[in-house]
Amino acid sequence: MLTKSKKSDAFIELEDRYGAHNYHPLPVVLSRGEGVFVWDVEGRKYYDFLSAYSAVNQGHCHPRIVQAVKDQAEMLTLTSRAFYSDKLGAYEEYLSNYFGFEKVLPMNTGAEGVETAIKICRKWGYEKKGIANGDALILVCGENFHGRTTTIISFSSDPDAKGHFGPYTPGFISIKYNDLDALEQVLLEKGKQVAGFLVEPIQGEAGVNVPDSDFLQGAAALCSEHQVLFIADEIQTGIARTGSLLAVCGDCTCQGNCEQQKTYVRPDILILGKALSGGAYPVSAVLADNYIMDVIHPGQHGSTFGGNPMACHIAQTALEVVRDEKLAQNARKLGIRFRERMQVLVNKSDLVNKVRGKGLLNAVLINDTPESSTAWDICVALSKNGLLAKPTHGNIIRFAPPLVMTDEQLEDCCDIIESTILHFKKA
Numbered sequence: 001m002l003t004k005s006k007k008s009d010a011f012i013e014l015e016d017r018y019g020a021h022n023y024h025p026l027p028v029v030l031s032r033g034e035g036v037f038v039w040d041v042e043g044r045k046y047y048d049f050l051s052a053y054s055a056v057n058q059g060h061c062h063p064r065i066v067q068a069v070k071d072q073a074e075m076l077t078l079t080s081r082a083f084y085s086d087k088l089g090a091y092e093e094y095l096s097n098y099f100g101f102e103k104v105l106p107m108n109t110g111a112e113g114v115e116t117a118i119k120i121c122r123k124w125g126y127e128k129k130g131i132a133n134g135d136a137l138i139l140v141c142g143e144n145f146h147g148r149t150t151t152i153i154s155f156s157s158d159p160d161a162k163g164h165f166g167p168y169t170p171g172f173i174s175i176k177y178n179d180l181d182a183l184e185q186v187l188l189e190k191g192k193q194v195a196g197f198l199v200e201p202i203q204g205e206a207g208v209n210v211p212d213s214d215f216l217q218g219a220a221a222l223c224s225e226h227q228v229l230f231i232a233d234e235i236q237t238g239i240a241r242t243g244s245l246l247a248v249c250g251d252c253t254c255q256g257n258c259e260q261q262k263t264y265v266r267p268d269i270l271i272l273g274k275a276l277s278g279g280a281y282p283v284s285a286v287l288a289d290n291y292i293m294d295v296i297h298p299g300q301h302g303s304t305f306g307g308n309p310m311a312c313h314i315a316q317t318a319l320e321v322v323r324d325e326k327l328a329q330n331a332r333k334l335g336i337r338f339r340e341r342m343q344v345l346v347n348k349s350d351l352v353n354k355v356r357g358k359g360l361l362n363a364v365l366i367n368d369t370p371e372s373s374t375a376w377d378i379c380v381a382l383s384k385n386g387l388l389a390k391p392t393h394g395n396i397i398r399f400a401p402p403l404v405m406t407d408e409q410l411e412d413c414c415d416i417i418e419s420t421i422l423h424f425k426k427a
């Protein structure tokens with residue numbers, strides 16, 4: 001490894017000494033971002049191919065979003081929900097119309113959004129479906145990632161996420177992802193007790209697992225047959241990342257009027273986070289129609305910061321940017337080209353086995369064991385060549401740049417990835 005400069009070392013050492021070791025970052029210390037680029041404290045420029053786990057779809061420090069932050073910060077930042085604000089209702093209307101649902105429940109982080117969806121789903125199960133109190137089940141998928149709270153990790157299959165954090169919250173059954181027979185089997189056995197099916201339309205953290213083209217549609221049909229709420233966690237896949245407004249939109253290219261599209265699988269509950277604010281503020285939301293959302297009454301759920309004026313104004317602006325700049329269309333177009341270029345590389349190099357993904361949520365599978373450091377070492381080499389990406393699940397590298405990338409920038413990035421891999425020597 002090249003020697004790092006003293007400046008970076010000092011920042012890394014500070015985090016290491018005073019921060020809990022709950023992450024293992026690449027040794028790069030960033031201090032500025034603009035569009036698809038970030039700069040480190042030495043002034044070196046990088047393409048960002050992680051986009052803060054798809055929170056920065058609109059690009060770093062998007063001028064319109066930054067302006068929204070400034071404007072609202074000077075007006076009013078937080079009221080709590082003890083009072084009304086002049087921003088919340090308008091934002092809720094905008095968000096509902098944008099995604100085609102009747103109501104919104106605003107929260108802050110993705111995990112809170114998932115927790116909220118679980119609570120709404122269970123309550124709906126008892127009060128509308130008639131499940132006996134305490135018996136409600138929610139189906140989830142193996143290798144899921146839905147966040148880090150104690151309830152959410154209770155149904156994780158990742159030993160690191162779960163180990164020694166018990167006792168675990170009961171009421172979840174895990175089935176194999178992308179397996180309609182498994183879903184049908186549990187529904188036939190326990191359908192009367194099942195309130196919801198919580199699923200990622202593409203499993204991002206698991207390594208960009210794209211299900212078969214009939215999986216989501218089939219799962220939604222089974223759910224509706226058994227009166228089970230289909231809950232889509234689109235925290236990572238949503239908001240143009242996969243080349244459509246939502247991953248459940250399938251192959252449609254619409255920007256927010258998905259009802260018209262044949263391939264649209266409409267969730268009963270939709271969870272959004274990450275890019276909802278373009279990375280400028282923690283904003284998440286749960287969307288559903290009245291017959292579901294109206295099970296929640298005053299005092300039964302909430303958050304001090306949820307729906308605050310900053311969040312509302314920033315998120316609305318971030319969604320306007322997605323629509324005005326046609327980011328879904330751009331992600332779709334660039335994604336096709338990216339996988340084309342990576343496929344050429346797969347054919348050329350023994351180091352990479354496969355490329356997969358949708359839109360600009362893609363992964364390259366490295367030809368080594370998940371325990372090996374090869375993917376990590378390649379990411380370090382990529383960073384030296386000016387491109388930042390991170391391994392997921394050991395031997396998989398996720399590539400997810402901001403969606404504001406140009407055609408020329410994408411070619412440049414593919415050149416960097418190709419030459420890095422072709423010149424890479426295993427340790």
Ligand SMILES: *Cc1c(COP(=O)(O)O)cnc(C)c1O
Pocket residue numbers: 053109110111112114145146147148200204205233234235236237273274
């Ligand atoms: C990131 C993510 C979450 C959790 O969001 P946080 O804001 O980190 O709590 C949940 N689900 C999916 C699919 C995610 O990618």
